[in-house]
Amino acid sequence: MISDLFSVTVLIGILASGIRLATPYLYAAVGETFSQRSGVLNLGVEGQMLLGAFAAFYVALTTGNLWLGMLAAMIVGAVMGLAMAYVTVNLQAQQGISGIGFYLFGLGMSDLLFQKLMGTVETVKGFPRIYIPGLSDIPVLGEIFFNHNLLVYLAYLLVPVAWFVLNKTTLGLKIRAVGENPDAADSLGVNVARVRYFTIILGGTLSGIAGASLSIALLNVFQQNMTSGQGFIAVALVYFGAWRPVGVLGGALLFSMVNSLQLWMQVKNVPIPPDIAVMLPYVLTILVLVVTVSRVRAPSALTKPFEREE
Amino acid sequence: MKKFVWFFTLVVTFALVLSACGGTAATTEPAAPPTEPPVEATEVPAVPTEPPAAPAEPFRVAVVMPSAINDLAFSQSMYDALVRVQEEMGGPSAFEFVYSDGMFVVDDAAAAIRDYASQGYDLVIAHGSQYGSSLQEIAPDFPDTSFAWGTTVDTFGLPNVFAYEAASHEGGYVNGVLAATLSTSKVVGVVGPIETGDAKLYVDGFKAGVAATDSTVQVNVNYIGSFSDVALASEAATTHIAAGADVMTGTAQMVVGAIGKAEEANVLWFGTQSNQTSLAPSIVVASQVYHWEVVLNEMIGLIKSGTLGGQSFVANLANGGEVMEYNPDYPLSADAKSLADETIQGIIDGSIEITLP
Numbered sequence: 047m048i049s050d051l052f053s054v055t056v057l058i059g060i061l062a063s064g065i066r067l068a069t070p071y072l073y074a075a076v077g078e079t080f081s082q083r084s085g086v087l088n089l090g091v092e093g094q095m096l097l098g099a100f101a102a103f104y105v106a107l108t109t110g111n112l113w114l115g116m117l118a119a120m121i122v123g124a125v126m127g128l129a130m131a132y133v134t135v136n137l138q139a140q141q142g143i144s145g146i147g148f149y150l151f152g153l154g155m156s157d158l159l160f161q162k163l164m165g166t167v168e169t170v171k172g173f174p175r176i177y178i179p180g181l182s183d184i185p186v187l188g189e190i191f192f193n194h195n196l197l198v199y200l201a202y203l204l205v206p207v208a209w210f211v212l213n214k215t216t217l218g219l220k221i222r223a224v225g226e227n228p229d230a231a232d233s234l235g236v237n238v239a240r241v242r243y244f245t246i247i248l249g250g251t252l253s254g255i256a257g258a259s260l261s262i263a264l265l266n267v268f269q270q271n272m273t274s275g276q277g278f279i280a281v282a283l284v285y286f287g288a289w290r291p292v293g294v295l296g297g298a299l300l301f302s303m304v305n306s307l308q309l310w311m312q313v314k315n316v317p318i319p320p321d322i323a324v325m326l327p328y329v330l331t332i333l334v335l336v337v338t339v340s341r342v343r344a345p346s347a348l349t350k351p352f353e354r355e356e
Numbered sequence: 357m358k359k360f361v362w363f364f365t366l367v368v369t370f371a372l373v374l375s376a377c378g379g380t381a382a383t384t385e386p387a388a389p390p391t392e393p394p395v396e397a398t399e400v401p402a403v404p405t406e407p408p409a410a411p412a413e414p415f416r417v418a419v420v421m422p423s424a425i426n427d428l429a430f431s432q433s434m435y436d437a438l439v440r441v442q443e444e445m446g447g448p449s450a451f452e453f454v455y456s457d458g459m460f461v462v463d464d465a466a467a468a469i470r471d472y473a474s475q476g477y478d479l480v481i482a483h484g485s486q487y488g489s490s491l492q493e494i495a496p497d498f499p500d501t502s503f504a505w506g507t508t509v510d511t512f513g514l515p516n517v518f519a520y521e522a523a524s525h526e527g528g529y530v531n532g533v534l535a536a537t538l539s540t541s542k543v544v545g546v547v548g549p550i551e552t553g554d555a556k557l558y559v560d561g562f563k564a565g566v567a568a569t570d571s572t573v574q575v576n577v578n579y580i581g582s583f584s585d586v587a588l589a590s591e592a593a594t595t596h597i598a599a600g601a602d603v604m605t606g607t608a609q610m611v612v613g614a615i616g617k618a619e620e621a622n623v624l625w626f627g628t629q630s631n632q633t634s635l636a637p638s639i640v641v642a643s644q645v646y647h648w649e650v651v652l653n654e655m656i657g658l659i660k661s662g663t664l665g666g667q668s669f670v671a672n673l674a675n676g677g678e679v680m681e682y683n684p685d686y687p688l689s690a691d692a693k694s695l696a697d698e699t700i701q702g703i704i705d706g707s708i709e710i711t712l713p
Contacts, residue, residue, distance in 0.1 A: 059598040063591050070587070157424065157458055166426040167612050169619075169635060265590050265613040267635075270424045270458060274585035274610075305588065309595045313545070313576040320551055324581030 050314040054186065061190045063306035064299060065198065066264060070095065070256040070273075071298040072201040074280035076208045076291055077252030082284055083212060084245040085225040085347035086134055089145025091253045092277025093152020094126045098257030100156040103268040104163060106170045106261075115262050116255065123254020126152065127247035135242045138351035149277070157270045164268070172266035173197055197255070197263040204252075208291040221245055225345035228352040238352045253277065279331075286335055288342040300334070301327050415445070415656060417453040418472035419481040420465045423583070425457045427609035429629040430554070434483045436630065437648035441656070444649070459484075460584075466490035473498040478659060480504070485553055491517065495665075502664040504655055507554050509668045518658075519668035520651045524554050524607075524628065525561025526673045526703050527644025529710050530680055531626040532565020533699045534641060535603045536573045537692050538624055545596025546577040547589050547606030547614045555579075555607045558628050558644075560712045562605055565699075568708075576601065586613035593617035615640070633683040642682045642696070650677040674704045 050056070074091050081088045098119035106115030130148055133139045173195040181192040212218040223231040224241045232238050256276075261268050279301065287293025308323040316323075417438065425435040438453045445451040454472075459465035465487050472480045473494060481504045482491045488505055492512045495503045499516055507521035535544050544566060548555050563575050576599060578592040589606070590613030596604055597617065605626035606614050612635060618625045619636035627633070627643030651669040658667070671677020680700060682688060702708035 055598060059595055063594060066594075067587065067591055161424060161426065164426075167428050167635065169616060260587055265586055266616050267586065267612045269584075269586050269609065269612050270427070271460075271584045272586040272610075272613075274582055274587070276587070306591060306595070309578060309580075309588075309592050310599075312578045313595050313599045315576070320579035321581065324579070 051310060051316065056310050056314070058186060058189050060303060060306045060310055062193065063309065064303035065190070066194065067302035067305055068295075068298040069198045069201045069264065070259050070276055071280050071283055071302065072204060072295065073252045073256035073259060074277055075283040075287070075294045075298060076204050077249035077256075078281055078284045079208065079287070079289055079291055079294055080212070080221065080245040080252075081242075081249040082348055083225045083289055083345055084221045084242050085228065085345055085350060085352070086131075086242055086246055087141045087145065087281075087349045088127075088130055088134075088148075088246060088249055089142055089278070089281060090126065090130055090148030090152065091145075091249070091256075091280050092273055092275065093149040093156075094123045094250050094253035095152070095257035095260075095273045095277045096156040096271070097126060097152045098123045098254030099261035099272060100159055100257070100268055101254070102258035103170060103261035104159070106172075107164075107168060112173055112262055116258050119254040119258035120251045121254070123250040123252070123257070124247050125250070126254075127250020128243075130250065131243045131246040134246070134351065135239050138353065141349050141351075153271060160268060160270060167267055167269055170262060170266050172261075173263040195263045197259040201259065202295075205291045205295045212291065222345075224352075225347050228347050228350075229355075232352070232354060238354070242352075253280075256280070282331065282335070285344075286331060286338070288338065289345060297331070297334075301331055304330050414448065414450050414452045415479075415660075416477045417451070417479045417481065417652075418475075418477040419453065419455045419483055420459050420468045420472070420487065421455060421457045422460050422465075422484040422486065423458060423609045425455065427630075428612065428632055428635065429607070429609040431457055431483065431609070432630045433646035434481070434648050437646070437652060440647075441649045441652050444653075462486050462490060466494065469503075470494050470497075473501045473503070476501070478502060479655065481506075488512075500664075502655070502659045504665075506651075509670075511666055511668055513666075515666050516664040518655050518665045520648070520655075521668070521670055522554060522646050522678060523670050523672035524558040524644065524646075524678070525564070525710055525712060527628060527678045527680060528558040528561025529565035529568075529703065529708075530673075530696055530699050531605055531628065531642065531644060532562040532567075532575075533569045534565075534688075534692060534696055535562070535605065535624070535626055536566040536569035537695060538641065539570075539573055539601075539603045541600050541602040542570070542573045543596075543600040543602065544573055544575050545593065545599070545601035545604040546575060547592045547596070547604065547611055548577060548579040549583045549608040549610060550581060551579045557712070558607045561710055562626075564710050564712065580610070582610060583608050584610050586610050589614045590617050597621045597623055631681045633681075633685075637683065637685050639686070640683045641686050641688060642680055645679050645681045646671055647677050647679050650675050673700055 101122040102115040102119035105118040106112050133144045134141050175195050178192045182188045220236050220241050224238050228238045283294050283297040286297035304327040308326045421431040423431045442451045456468045479502045485508050491505050495514050495517050502516050504518040508519050511517045511519045548559050566573050566575050580588045580592050589610040593614035594617050603624045604618050607628050615635045619639050625640045631643045631645050633640045651671050
């Protein structure tokens with residue numbers, strides 16, 4: 047029944063679930079924001095997430111050290127980013143297609159390694175929930191906001207940091223300049239290639255962490271193709287968020303909240319077919335995209351390779 | 357610019373090849389797949405003490421599966437069954453099999469099925485209902501090869517296609533009876549993939565089992581719309597727990613995340629398809645496990661006697677194609693255990709009729 051949805055338990059459930067579900071999107075989409083603001087569309091996020099998830103899980107499983115797992119995910123993501131940067135910046139390959147290539151590489155490679163190195167689904171003890179004295183005890187609010195693991199908090203902390211870097215630092219100015227008008231930036235002495243290398247590798251690193259947030263913090267398993275399209279949703283969220291970290295946060299939260307709402311609708315036997323329910327977050331995202339995107343402008347140099355005129 | 361295009365093509369090709377390798381054991385060369393099943397490597401004792409009446413040629417089977425052989429669910433149930441058939445028949449010298457797993461792209465699967473057929477395998481199994489229309493096209497081109505398709509009952513009227521399915525509602529019913537008995541909160545949660553086929557059958561059977569045991573127990577069902585979204589399955593489990601469920605079940609390979617959440621909250625779990633005890637030994641009560649070897653053995657017998665298809669088979673509790681496997685570490689009370697045994701017996705002898713919606 048629909049009326050069953052309006053209770054404190056359900057409200058807490060929806061908000062807390064939404065906050066957790068948004069975590070991997072935040073890492074991946076904030077990373078993608080950096081690379082797109084510098085003019086590079088990276089569609090390989092999903093592959094980077096998968097390999098990051100596997101690396102984190104496998105290292106955590108074999109060493110028992112979650113931080114080494116995190117480090118492994120970051121390294122794997124960064125290396126994938128480095129390769130992507132070489133292909134798109136130096137070789138000036140078409141960005142969309144090469145991104146899909148990297149996605150397929152990550153999908154296949156993570157599965158291959160999973161089968162070769164592990165052989166079966168296993169579990170690890172991931173990052174535990176952090177109990178914050180005082181805050182976690184607040185009724186309702188404590189359950190919603192202060193009952194999560196470390197990687198969830200870090201994801202939300204990343205948003206203001208990314209905003210600050212992009213808008214208040216010289217580095218951010220360079221990134222935006224390179225994404226808007228690389229020729230002008232170049233003539234002012236900004237090394238376009240170096241800036242793009244930086245943003246793509248940063249994006250890869252954050253995608254790796256996004257994968258790790260699934261495999262060693264939120265789910266604590268690795269399964270073939272476990273990201274299940276989240277990397278592509280993250281790319282869509284960058285457009286949704288109009289290339290701003292705060293917008294990305296809004297998009298990630300909206301998508302995740304609607305997703306957790308539909309989970310609750312099914313549990314509370316709201317009489318709509320499950321196929322319709324699971325479509326809701328996607329339909330809503332598309333609607334918002336249609337309404338908002340026409341009003342914002344993408345970075346001018348997005349997807350355009352930069353060729354220096356000598 | 358040319359160089360870039362060339363290099364780029366190379367990268368994409370490389371990526372595609374690798375992704376193909378990851379997903380499948382072999383498409384072009386099934387005899388030596390990169391992810392060869394370990395059983396093939398098993399050495400046959402040089403001098404068997406009692407040599408079986410060794411057939412000159414081993415019976416050769418190829419199978420194409422949608423997910424990984426180690427998914428602890430649908431694909432693993434078939435892989436484990438093939439391993440058991442191989443053991444029963446006396447090792448790789450009498451029975452050999454190859455597989456392509458992770459074939460969630462139907463076109464790739466179709467190519468693999470055709471490849472295997474043209475390489476003269478005695479039986480080519482398309483383990484996934486989504487492969488049906490491909491098989492319908494391929495099978496007539498290889499009239500001397502036997503094909504099997506599951507889970508379904510449809511052989512397309514072709515003389516060289518067998519169909520097989522699991523009566524997953526039967527084990528689902530038994531799981532449901534136990535779930536209703538063990539639930540103290542009177543709320544039970546179900547995490548399903550997409551409301552169709554084997555999954556729907558299992559969930560409906562489970563609901564019927566709960567309803568028949570205790571009509572006051574509420575079953576909340578959640579279909580997450582995906583066979584692979586581990587994160588959403590896990591969040592669905594969290595939702596069930598928040599809604600008061602103290603017993604849960606779920607089907608398909610993405611439930612591994614849900615089982616983790618059940619373990620964290622100390623909520624009981626009932627498995628299906630494969631034995632899921634290893635994922636959470638403290639809370640898995642029982643799993644309905646598919647023993648496809650019952651069906652496979654019948655097919656192999658028919659093929660050896662010259663019948664290549666045209667029949668359909670059901671794995672169920674009565675013929676041993678479905679087995680309830682209990683977690684030895686879970687302290688299931690004797691009463692509950694005997695209730696489960698009675699239920700199984702009732703389903704087998706027909707005194708319990710499972711009414712599905």
